[in-house]
Amino acid sequence: MSAATTGAGSGQRILVTGAASGLGKALTEGFRARGDEVLTTDVADGADLRLDITSDDDWAAAVEHVERTWGGLDVLVNNAGVAGGGRLDVATLDEWQWITEINxxxxxxxxxxxxxxxxxxxxxxxxxxxxxxxxxxPAGMASYNAVKAAVVALTETTGHELAAYGVTAHVVCPSYFRTNLMSSLRGHDTALATVMSKLVDESPTSAEDVATAVLEGLERGDEVILPDPAAQAAYGLKVADRAGYDAVMRAQAAKLDRLGEEGTL
Known part of the structure; x- marks a missing residue:
């Protein structure tokens, strides 16, 4: 049985991007606590290897490093990303291109x-x-929604395409949780930035909570991991009551517009 399919403490060889802080750091700590070897990568200080995920050369160097050091890889965690978004008539095309290139x-x-x-x-x-x-x-987040939906689609396609090779694909879909992701937020829509920052700051869920749920989901072999109660409830509403879900989303859109006009939540 390969290391990729054995349980906790199996000494898997894992590469994590965006591992210097936030969820990447929490995942690294979780993997290492169960006995895995983790290569941490980031553009920030504090990682084992510098890796700009927008650079083909950096990815080639990471592959070479893994080949030379381990001779193979059991788990690739594409975690690095940035925060962004903005209402359709506020966010610029440059903002769309920036978030698409990274996320x-x-x-x-x-x-x-x-x-x-x-x-x-x-x-x-x-x-x-x-x-x-x-x-x-949700409203006001078209670019972020679009790229994250694309990542969901990419993951599902990857799982289908690589199944015959013994490779599985898993996507993690958390709601807002306390992390430093908002430090990367870029965009002209200050109303959205206010809402997102409040949701992150007031979330009852920590990066460590999400990491624990991710490891548990991987142990079960879940292809889609909803790691926190808020994510489970929101997606559950969409599946079970589409009219109710639409009403909530449209009420949030109206609230965002009011905030943009009045400057208050």
């Missing part, structure tokens, strides 16, 4: 870089950190 093409580049290795060894897992926004699409 979508970062995962695409990482997947493409390591798929040949995973195919050759006939085992492995690809874990893409998306967002609840990949499944539930």
């Amino acid at each position: 979508l093409f970062g995962a695409v580049r990482g997947t493409r870089a390591f798929v040949p290795m995973l195919k050759r060894q006939g085992s492995g897992r690809i874990v893409n950190v998306a967002s609840l926004a990949g499944l539930v699409h």
